[in-house]
Amino acid sequence: MNKTLVSGSWKIATIMGIPILIHFSWFIAFGLITWSLSTQYFPKAAPELPVAAYWIKGTLAALLLFVSVIIHELSHSYISQKYRIPIASITLFIFGGVAQLKEEPPHPKAEFWVAIAGPISSFLLSAIFFLIAINTGGGPGALFFYLARINFILGAFNLIPGFPMDGGRLLRAALWSKTKDFFRATQKAAAFGQAIALFFLFLGLLLVFTGSSGGFWLLLLGWFLYMAAQSSLQQANLHEILSGIKxxxxxxxxxxxxxxxxxxxxxxxxxxxxxxxxxxxxxxxxxxxxxxxxxxxxxxxxxxxxxxxxxxxxxxxxxxxxxxxxxxxxxxxxxxxxxxxxxxxxxxxxxxxxxxxxxxxxxxxxxxxxxx
The missing domain is CATH 3.10.580.10 (CBS-domain)
Incomplete structure (x- = not known):
């Protein structure tokens, strides 16, 4: 997964010594989000504004959303560095962001704190944007209400226990702590992640057949999660096979x-x-x-x-x-x-x-x- 993302990406910045990359698929997401906000959300939330203002706020909201994603991933990276886990890069792509760790966490406690750092940062951002929103009105208020809601959704969605999402890593941390076996914990968490991905695929197909526009995105998300979980499962199996060999x-x-x-x-x-x-x-x-x-x-x-x-x-x-x-x-x-x-x-x-x-x-x- 990470190799595919990196191969189609461009470096845009370095933060905390970590290269920040943008995958070509990010531009698709950016365009769709900007269009959706500018033509649907802002005209309903602030009907008194001119059309040009909708597009300006739609573009700004999309940019701030991806800044929020970077903060989410940097939170993972900051805690990773505290546990001396090197970070290769952070890549923004169509479904959000990925912080690529060069090594696995050394113990379940590190896995837990690295995984939970992202959702915590998203919930904090949601609270900050909400406080700003209730103290402003009109277009700015609508902008910050959107950012508050989307960051809450980002934090909650990442807690779904589908490995390698944050919730799946929390599940692995719990299994690892209980069994004292990193490989078995990874295998079980990845298998559960595949089950979650299959559920998304099934639900996406159902929505497509019923004419819902969200079905296509669920299919893409389910496929991505399934492939990511499959890659993690293969890596865990490789660790187990090579364990003890000189x-x-x-x-x-x-x-x-x-x-x-x-x-x-x-x-x-x-x-x-x-x-x-x-x-x-x-x-x-x-x-x-x-x-x-x-x-x-x-x-x-x-x-x-x-x-x-x-x-x-x-x-x-x-x-x-x-x-x-x-x-x-x-x-x-x-x-x-x-x-x-x-x-x-x-x-x-x-x-x-x-x-x-x-x-x-x-x-x-x-x-x-x-x-x-």
Missing amino acids: VKEAMTRDIVTLNSALTIEDVVDKYFLRYGYGYGGFPVMDDGKLLGIVTLKEIKDVPRKDWSKVKVSNILIPHSKKWEVTPDSDLMRALELMIKEDKGRILVIEDGKVVGLITRNGIARYLRIKGK
Whole structure:
């Protein structure tokens, strides 16, 4: 889900060190909300205003709604950072927002507070907008009444126990606290989330057949929730499968290294083309000293006409100890490290020496061989 959102998104700001992204589907939602408010809500709520004022207030209300969504997600992110859970980004899309956590919460208490922070912020915003609304009148009053109502709905809707919504995460926190088993808790919460999604799909179909305009949106929402719950369920199953397996069982032991003096042309012809699939990157070593790693990504960033002049030393990614694991490290920890650091491969180090390479493709291949 998150990869799909990020791939169609643009960065618009950075808040609290977190990139704020807008997915292309957000523009659809923004347009529909603005149109609906400008042609239906405001003409009824403040009939004395001119038509241009409806569109101005409709646009402003839509913008403030999405600001409210950002605040909702930033609330999750703020508490996550308090528990040292890194946040990759916050993405606004057609159904609201998603804060992408790089790691799972360390314990049920953290899961509870991270999950509940969003709805609490929405209810607080609802109360603030309501107080402003009752002390104003006309168009401004209608605007703030709308924001008060929509933030209350946002907070209440997110408490529905359909994982990975906030309510589903609260359910997982409760199950996790009771069973002391994170994987089982996630599986049960995700299964419940799928059931909620199927209910939305069924209700959406029913509304479509009865001619209701809300049926289509319920179908979209049900589909989105089902896919999100399915993704979470698959991730939980992967955690359970890889639990207890060591890196040495899935790592590549036949390490091929590069010299920093080689040109890109030599590297492509004599290494990437020669070794083919399974070698998407090579460690760079000079006189037994590890300098870094070169992958196809770095090579693709160099124009083809310069391959004969640019050397490996010019494009390698310098090695960092944070990208290391040992042969006895948990395989799941290695995978989480690759996801967290956005790496396709990391080095396996023992007694200061490179003894292997672990890759995402290698882990997938290991699972296929084991029939898991």
